[in-house]
Amino acid sequence: MISDSSHREPVVSAPVRSARSLTAAAAVAAMFVVVPLASVVWRAPLGDAWSILSGSASRDALVVSAQTSVIAAILSCVLGVPLAWWLARTTARGASVVRTLCIAPMVLPPVVGGIALLAAFGRRGVLGAPLEEWFGVTIPFTRAAVVMAQVFVAMPFLVLSVEAAFRQAGSDLEEAARTLGAGPVRVFWQVAVPSAGAGIAAGAVLAWARSLGEFGATITFAGSLQGRTQTLPMVVYESAALDYRQSLVLSLLLIVVSVTVLALLRDRWIGGFSR
Amino acid sequence: MSLVVDGVVARGAFSRVVSISIEPGRPVGLVGPNGSGKSTTLRAIAGLDRLASGTISLDGSVLDGADAFVPAELRGVGVVFQTMRLFPHLTALDNVAFGLRCAGASRHDARGQARRLLTSVGADHVADRRPATLSGGEAQRVALARALAPSPRVLLLDEPFASVDADSRPALRALLRSLVVGSGICSVIVSHDRADISDLTDVVVDLGSAG
Structure with missing residues (x-):
């Protein structure tokens, strides 16, 4: 888990007498993930990567x-951080319902997210129809639609991460700020946000990585117009049958980015920011 | 010209009747065993919690009552918290300047005044340091300067010297006494330390006796 820093302090304990069947199961699980990733590296035509x-x-x-x-990562922050703060601090009834709905895209099939966005913002959509009629604005199959699909799918990762950071920081500092005359907006920007800085940074990176990999919601709501x-994920998918080598090289690129993000989150940001 | 608390303070399942009157320049010591409602009373005066019933008034105007509630940020009640609660991302100077900025001072003016306040509490040498690097006594001085910066009408101190080593306490008590006693500030001090109470306060309210 990214918030777990226990790997920094190795604890010496008595060697566990290994249950060999468990070790074998663990090895199979690890191989199941690692072998396909390594195969991409193995098969990718690195010599032709640049061309x-x-x-x-x-x-x-x-x-x-x-x-x-x-x-999408920036928008996720702008919209998601205030939502996370509200979720962390509110005592309102129904907050848990709001939370469940807002993080549902994490477990929803992304293609369903795409359909939901079409239902809301499509040309015949609940909001899309009046938008087109009154302002002449059409969203689906535009660059803006790509961003919206990514925010829909990625923001929940940021909201969960940042809400946890706000909860961990507690409200003591916010109370102190209020006794010094700080209104809610100042408390939020000058006290709450800085004290959850590490969580916000981690959430933003998670949201960015998830946006970069978004496929299902995007292709449904925004299409795949070169x-x-x-x-990138659409090119990977479409070239899998037509130009497998291109698919491999782009997949390798996305693997490298994803693994780098995870490594940064684990070793640098989470550890470095913790007080 | 006084702060009057007359009502029921409550937090969670706990509640009790509190009746105190505090005159400017005559600090009131609040004593009593753990769980007798000392911190809860301070939170109600600061506006961090509402009274269950009754009123809190300052110079005749109601801060908390049946149909009036002035929120913490508008009360002008300074608090030195037991755990200090200095902002970890700001220097000592900017911690003190925070309340002045809230009151509308420019960054330059706020820092200038904050530096004078730090000097007056004997902590000007730590102005550019973050709270995590301060000793208990230094942090205490910064917290006191921060609470006094916006010129509060009321100052609340919750176990103000709990994280200060015994050798530093007399100097801090003398400092606090010089700042509060005889000033126009209504102050309330919660402490387990009898020396704090006898040194600093003229009036003692024992919440343990009338529970």
């Missing part, structure tokens, strides 16, 4: 993915 990455589909998707995932809405 593949600079091909037009890859290059366009890299730009779209880089841009949309960063914007140079407009086609992201």
Whole structure:
């Protein structure tokens, strides 16, 4: 778990007499995950990686993915941090219902998220129809739709991580700030947010990584138009049958990014920020 | 011109009747065993909790009553918390400047005044340090300066010297006495330390006796 820092302080305990069947099961589980990842590294045509990455589909998707995932991570913070604070501090009835609904996208099939976004913001959608009628704004199958799909799927990761950080920080400092004359907005920005800084940073990185990998909701709500809405995972999927080598190289890129993010969260940010 | 608490303080399942009157410049000591409602009373005066019933008034205006409640940020009640609660991400100077900024002072003015306050409590040498690097006595001085910075009408001190070593206490008591006694501030001090109470307060209210 990312919040667990116990790996920093090795505890010497009596050697457990190994149950060999358990060790074997653990080995099988680890191999089940590691072997496919390693196979991508093994099979990827590293010599041609550069020419593949600079091909037009890859290059366009890299730009779209880089841009949309960063914007989605920022939007997730802007919207998700206040939600996390409210969830951490409220005593309102029904808060747990709100929490459950808001983090549902974590367990929902992403394609269902895409359908939900279409139902709300599609051209015939609950909000989409009036948007188009009154303002001439159409959202589906645009770059904005890519970002919305990513925020829908990624923000819950940030909300959970940041809510935990607010809870851990407690409300003592916020109370102290209030006795010094700080209103709710100042308390939030100048006391609550800084005291949950590590959790917010971790949540933002998680949300970014999840946005970068988003596929199901995005392809349903935004389609896969090269140079407009086609992201890296879509190119990986579509080239799996047409150009397997390209698929492998882009997959390797996404694996490297994901593993790097996990390593950073574990070793640097969580450990480095903890007080 | 006084702070009057006359009502029922409550927190969770706990509640009790409290009746105190505090005059400016004449600190009141609040004593009693654990669980007798000392901290709960301070929280009610600070506006962090509401009274279950009754009123708190300052100079005749109601802070907490049946149909009035002034929230903590508008009360002008300074608090030195038992665990200090200094903001860990700010320097000692910016901790003290915080309340001045809330009152609308510019960053420059707030820091200037905060530095003078730190000097007056003998902690100007730690101005640029973070709370985590301060000793108990230094943190205590910073917390006191921070609470006094916005010129509160009421100052509440909850076990103010609990994290200060015994050698530093007399100097801090003298400092506090010089700042509070004879000033226009209504102050309440909660302490287990009889020396704090006898040194600093003229009036003692024992919550253990009338529970």
